[in-house]
Amino acid sequence: MDQRNGFLKDAAQGTVGLLEPFWVVLKHLFRRPITEQYPEFKRELPPRTRGRIVLTRSPDRQERCVACQLCSAACPVSCISMQSAVREDGRRYAEWFRINFGRCIFCGLCEEACPTLAIQLTPDFEMSTDDPLKLISEKEDLLVDHGGKDTQYDFYRHAGVAVGRDPGTHEDELPAVNPKSNFP
Numbered sequence: 001m002d003q004r005n006g007f008l009k010d011a012a013q014g015t016v017g018l019l020e021p022f023w024v025v026l027k028h029l030f031r032r033p034i035t036e037q038y039p040e041f042k043r044e045l046p047p048r049t050r051g052r053i054v055l056t057r058s059p060d061r062q063e064r065c066v067a068c069q070l071c072s073a074a075c076p077v078s079c080i081s082m083q084s085a086v087r088e089d090g091r092r093y094a095e096w097f098r099i100n101f102g103r104c105i106f107c108g109l110c111e112e113a114c115p116t117l118a119i120q121l122t123p124d125f126e127m128s129t130d131d132p133l134k135l136i137s138e139k140e141d142l143l144v145d146h147g148g149k150d151t152q153y154d155f156y157r158h159a160g161v162a163v164g165r166d167p168g169t170h171e172d173e174l175p176a177v178n179p180k181s182n183f184p
Contacts, residue, residue, distance in 0.1 A: 050106045051125035053099055055118055055139065056148035063143065064118035064155060067094040071110035071119050079103035080110060091156070097139035102132050116155035120148040 036043065058064050067084030079102075085095040110119050129135060147153065 049123040050121040055142045058154045064116045065094045066092040070113040074109040074113035102135035
């Protein structure tokens with residue numbers, strides 16, 4: 001008798017499991033659709049939405065990017081490339097900086113890797129185009145005239161880097177290590 005009750009219980013649960021999706025479809029079949037007209041109505045996005053990448057400036061209006069290439073190394077799809085250079089005053093900068101938004105997956109790893117807060121993701125996501133070459137952005141296209149999410153952060157002031165000195169000449173800086181001295 002217990003076997004028969006177990007079988008009937010399993011059969012009832014299976015029948016409910018089969019009919020439940022049909023009930024959900026039937027319930028929603030007669031509701032009016034909710035359609036948001038996109039260009040006219042733009043949904044409010046969460047504050048941490050990741051979209052277009054920008055290069056920000058420090059409070060002294062200088063470029064924050066020091067071309068350390070950490071963002072390029074952190075990018076899982078290798079869509080970031082750059083060339084570093086050094087100015088006359090000893091400050092590093094990106095001679096050219098390029099992002100291929102056609103390959104970018106907007107994961108935010110480049111933003112997390114950037115020690116200077118130069119590269120930041122904005123909520124702007126409207127970048128569709130018919131031409132894939134228009135999805136490649138150069139430094140001039142990415143550079144904005146503000147500090148982004150943290151307007152007061154200045155990498156050179158925060159890190160204590162003395163601009164205008166040769167590397168290794170700061171009084172608190174240890175001398176460079178000869179890597180050959182580590183060999184046995």
